Amino acid sequence: MTKPWTRPAHAMLAVAWGGNEFTPLLVMYKSQHHLPAVTVDILLFAYVLGIIPSLLIGGPLSDRYGRAKLLAPAPWIAMAGSATLALAHGQVAALFAGRVLSGIALGLVMAVGTSWVKELSSRPHDDVPDGTGAKRAAMSLTAGFGIGAGVAGCLAQWAPYPDELAYVVNILVTLSAAIRLRGTPETIDLTNRNTGRLRDDLRIPALGHRRFLTVVLPVAPWVFGAAACAYAVLPALMSSRVTNAPIAFSALLCVVGLTCGFFVQSLGRKIDRPGSARAVTAALVVLVAGMLLGALAASELAIATAILGSFVLGAGYGLAMVSGLLEVQRIAGPRDLAGLTAVFYSVTYLGFAVPAIMAWVAEQAGIHYSVMFLFGAAMAAACLAVVVLSDRREQRLSASAHEAEQRHRHERGEHHAADR
Numbered sequence: 274m275t276k277p278w279t280r281p282a283h284a285m286l287a288v289a290w291g292g293n294e295f296t297p298l299l300v301m302y303k304s305q306h307h308l309p310a311v312t313v314d315i316l317l318f319a320y321v322l323g324i325i326p327s328l329l330i331g332g333p334l335s336d337r338y339g340r341a342k343l344l345a346p347a348p349w350i351a352m353a354g355s356a357t358l359a360l361a362h363g364q365v366a367a368l369f370a371g372r373v374l375s376g377i378a379l380g381l382v383m384a385v386g387t388s389w390v391k392e393l394s395s396r397p398h399d400d401v402p403d404g405t406g407a408k409r410a411a412m413s414l415t416a417g418f419g420i421g422a423g424v425a426g427c428l429a430q431w432a433p434y435p436d437e438l439a440y441v442v443n444i445l446v447t448l449s450a451a452i453r454l455r456g457t458p459e460t461i462d463l464t465n466r467n468t469g470r471l472r473d474d475l476r477i478p479a480l481g482h483r484r485f486l487t488v489v490l491p492v493a494p495w496v497f498g499a500a501a502c503a504y505a506v507l508p509a510l511m512s513s514r515v516t517n518a519p520i521a522f523s524a525l526l527c528v529v530g531l532t533c534g535f536f537v538q539s540l541g542r543k544i545d546r547p548g549s550a551r552a553v554t555a556a557l558v559v560l561v562a563g564m565l566l567g568a569l570a571a572s573e574l575a576i577a578t579a580i581l582g583s584f585v586l587g588a589g590y591g592l593a594m595v596s597g598l599l600e601v602q603r604i605a606g607p608r609d610l611a612g613l614t615a616v617f618y619s620v621t622y623l624g625f626a627v628p629a630i631m632a633w634v635a636e637q638a639g640i641h642y643s644v645m646f647l648f649g650a651a652m653a654a655a656c657l658a659v660v661v662l663s664d665r666r667e668q669r670l671s672a673s674a675h676e677a678e679q680r681h682r683h684e685r686g687e688h689h690a691a692d693r
Contacts, residue, residue, distance in 0.1 A: 292376070320376030341457060341459050348448070351443075492553050495589065501627050505628040550660050553660050555592055569582070
């Protein structure tokens with residue numbers, strides 16, 4: 274008998290599959306449908322327009338009305354998005370609409386599904402160590418992103434009906450997840466649900482938490498900023514070197530980056546320590562190295578360097594994702610969890626603007642991609658400095674508070690001894 278957490282995790286995987294199957298097809302839309310690079314990269318970013326609103330609203334709504342009611346529509350919206358993309362045949366407006374629908378579905382599974390998986394990974398539904406729910410949620414998303422990209426790229430490269438088949442396969446996978454989601458235990462107590470104003474529910478007190486501002490926010494945009502560089506920017510740069518199978522090579526870089534991101538998340542949970550930012554620090558160190566490798570790959574246009582760059586950027590993506598989620602789950606209160614998770618994911622998805630920005634800068638200003646990757650490495654290093662300095666300050670304050678408490682206890686002990 275499968276455990277309850279696997280049902281929303283299955284939905285997360287299927288919807289993430291649909292969200293990322295578009296990515297390796299960027300090369301196809303550029304080469305076969307002759308869409309401009311900036312247009313295609315904007316279409317990649319378009320689903321963020323669906324993700325962010327559904328993230329920010331879906332989380333608080335699920336706190337009010339329950340996880341099941343908010344997550345149940347997500348697979349059906351995802352199927353509508355895949356169907357729209359399958360029928361688009363290179364039409365920009367239809368592609369844009371399909372991407373937004375995919376984004377709405379993905380936003381719901383990320384905000385609601387992540388919280389639901391975490392809650393179903395706790396008693397009485399499951400008995401596993403703390404942090405397991407965050408790992409399960411992050412790995413479900415990463416597996417979906419990777420499988421979706423790999424399957425879509427291979428089908429578009431070598432199977433018939435390259436415009437349609439990948440999306441049809443995803444519709445079938447998502448349909449099975451939608452059916453399986455029925456009957457999953459609700460984890461929100463709806464008998465004592467809040468009946469106040471929804472506007473009040475949208476407020477997230479933990480949003481102003483110092484650790485969220487100085488540790489989580491600096492790493493968040495790099496989650497999908499790194500991923501987008503690995504499987505959107507590098508494949509586009511290398512397309513002239515892999516003319517025999519450019520779509521499959523794009524899928525390969527997706528799979529390499531996301532597979533590394535998938536497996537490294539277990540390491541990230543082991544590195545993580547409550548009260549320490551060492552997991553976030555490790556993520557940013559890896560991201561600096563990944564951006565430097567991206568600069569080298571853009572300069573050399575060597576296949577091996579591009580694959581290595583995708584591997585390291587994928588590791589940075591995975592570490593940033595799981596370390597950020599673990600921090601969020603420690604910072605958030607019971608009523609803040611879905612909302613703060615939604616804000617975290619919203620900021621991570623801003624990273625998908627990176628390919629469009631880089632394409633526009635290259636086209637308008639003529640700046641080489643290697644220079645932009647070096648700038649990215651410098652920005653990641655600056656974020657690393659912010660996190661390290663903030664963490665050291667918190668450690669000092671915590672140590673001072675502990676010393677003060679010990680001193681207070683000692684003084685109380687002396688007073689008690691004198692009284693006796």
